[in-house]
Amino acid sequence: MGIARRELLTWGAGLAAGAVTGLALPGSARAAAVATTPRGLPTDSWMSRLDAGVSLLDLTIPGTHDSCCENPAYGTEWSHTQNWGLPQQLTEGIRFLDIRCNGLQGAPDELGIYHADAYQHLRLQDVLDQCRDFLRTHPGETVLMRLRNERAGGQALDDTEFMRRVDHYLDALGYRGLFHFHGWPTLATARGKVVLIADFANPWDLIDWSSGENGYFDTQDLWQTGGLDPLGTKGGRIVAQFDKAFANPSYPKMFVNFLSYAGGYWPRTSSQSLMDRTVYPYLSARTQQRARFGIVPMDFPDLHVNVLRMLIDKNVVQNLA
Template identity: 25%
Template sequence: MALYGTFEKKCWLKFIDGKLPINQISLPGTHDSATGTYSEGIGEGGMVKTQDDSVYEQLNSGIRFIDARCRHISNSFAMHHGIIYLNKMFGDILNECKRFLQENPSEFILMSVKREHTEEQCTRSFQETFEKEYYDSYWWFGEDRFPLLEEVRGKIVLFSRFGGPHGIQTSWKDNATFDIDERIHVQDEYNQTDEVKKWHAIENAWSFAAYRGNTEWMTINFTSIAAGFWGTRSIRDYAEDKNPELATHIMSRGECCGVVVSDFHNIAMLSNGVIMTNFRNMLNPARGLFLAFLLIS
């Protein structure tokens, strides 16, 4: 027996129990989220772009983890990918997020904010600029913990990579798999030249997420790699090659996979696979009942 339903990707969290803490929800995310509208440089941003669409479009496609990399310049935050300015400011990204949350109050956004490149012409700290210019009522003001979904609907939850007293606190290691305070497991081996080792790192993080799926842990799993570490292949080439494998693997496992942060999330509908793992309990072979949802734009 099969029951079929549809729901829109832009509001898929509406169907998730509000009593679940956010670390127990599989969340699709984008790496260097602000690059989607960048079109300059070699091959129209070929060495810079990691996404094809704007942050607003990503959110409407079901993405719930945004990776914001900010250069502190003139007491403001400019969006960067390494040394490259992406022709957007952090305020532009936040406006896209606020618009989305206004239209979809059942949703929340987990936003990683990272200090990028060098500071220039600043008279205050990164944290002070964040608090003065950007930290408004759209942010969740709770303590350093994983809130329940019902607490943060309509809000942005800060995943802080710059320190300070706000949001979920982290201390990051470069190009590594590591644990933070025995509650956050991170796989971010972006500078991995061995394709097999990178795949194993991703798969091991998924196994960790499945094993710890109903505990106090959160898993952050970056499937992305840095440009130039695969010979002549670009970031897009890697995504076109690997995203279909990743999507198939996620669906075949059918388990909690944590936060999956990818390049070109729309290739092979990788983000759809992540979302669908949240509805794995709707499969009940003992009753011969399968509830299938079709994700629609």
């Protein structure tokens, strides 16, 4: 069954309070035009309905992989992972962004958004401005951002230069106040902020990314493997990570479970297969389970809206199983 993966400048009828975990009832009705999840959460402001004292570690946070890779003309179809731009991703409930940068040619202090060495015709300031605009109009939300030194092609930067340019954005360009920097916060602390996750060398005691496991993360990111059924292997890894997260609700690290896979498939093809064979059946069979699955990045959420909304609802459903 099918379920409805980067240009330069240019809530909620049907939810009884006793059936909801960590949910604050809204003070007013939502506009009819706002998209909602099956349990009535508005996708643009679902975090604002949660208890302010909850830690980000206790949430399920849908995200995107290679978040800015919208146009196959900026690379190839191999690097095409998203159809929605960042503003629509945020409006639809995505709260983790995977932002990958190299140096920007002709701009010695700036960072451009890249997929490997393919420039996506966006600058880091464009991404940050879009996040800031969204958070100004949705102050109850937060955005988690993996900021990665892509280290690719002629615009690759060494550790020192990448960090210098990040510092330029924080101070010279005035973005420091947009960010939360140190340790996993509660929603009360994170609201209105971008939680910075550093996938670049730094001495600043930031939340440091890991594609495996470190003091902050436990990550499943199998993007390539061998064997006769690599997508079956990837699906098994996805299920194992979901099960591990469900079985360890007090785990002191952030789980990450990438639903994306490359390994010789078009991103759209692998995404559709994994959703149909593994992800949708797993989540659909467990709609009455609350779970803190952590960060769940995916390709093409516009093609898998049911999965996206089931993930959001994991934050409010009572655990009946």
